Amino acid sequence: MANTYRGSAVIVVEGVDYPAEADLSIHSDRNAIGVNTLRTWGGTLESDPSIDWFGPREAHHGVIRMPDGRQGRFLVTAGTLGSGRVEISGTGPAPFGDD
Numbered sequence: 103m104a105n106t107y108r109g110s111a112v113i114v115v116e117g118v119d120y121p122a123e124a125d126l127s128i129h130s131d132r133n134a135i136g137v138n139t140l141r142t143w144g145g146t147l148e149s150d151p152s153i154d155w156f157g158p159r160e161a162h163h164g165v166i167r168m169p170d171g172r173q174g175r176f177l178v179t180a181g182t183l184g185s186g187r188v189e190i191s192g193t194g195p196a197p198f199g200d201d
Contacts, residue, residue, distance in 0.1 A: 105127060105128040105130075105199040105200060106126065106127045106128070106198075106199070107124060107125075107126045107127075107168070107198040107199065108124070108125050108126075109123070109124065109169070110122070110123060110124070110169060111123070111124045111147075111166050111167060111168055111169070112166070112167040113147060113149055113164050113165065113166050113167075114164060114165040114166075114167065115153055115155075115164045119167075120149045120150045120153065121149065121150075122147050122148060122149035122166070123147070123148040123149075124145065124146070124147050124148075124166065125145045125146045125147075126143060126144065126145035126146075126192075126196070126198060127143065127144070127145055128141055128142070128143045128196050128198075128199045128200075129141070129142050129143070129144075141196070142191070142192065143174070143191075143192035143196035143198075143199075144176070144179070144189070144190050144191040144192050145189070145190060146187060146188065146189050146190070147166070147187070147188050147190055148186055148187045149186055150186060151184050151185060151186035152184075153186070154183070155178045155181055155183070155188050156178075156181075156183055162177055162178050163175065163176070163177055163178075164176055164178070164190075166190075166197060167197075168197045168198055172197040172198065173197050174192050174193075174194060174195065174196055174197035174198075175192070175193045175194055176190040176191060176192050176193060177190065177191050177193060178190055179191050
């Protein structure tokens, strides 16, 4: 599997499912001898512009569900209110890519 994902997904925010388009990637940091030491994931989501990502505290957090059923949690890190496009940083294992 690739360490990137570009396509449809479902995001769950405050218990509500929204269709979304995702552009996500996994990043691996390596130490001085070339061993992977840290894997992080994140990217951008495009979804319903009415989602208030910057309102209630719970809205900063979400779950992304991939077409194959895998899920991951994320935090919103940047975006413009009302645009429907946000940048996210994954928390925990990525729901796509190599296992």
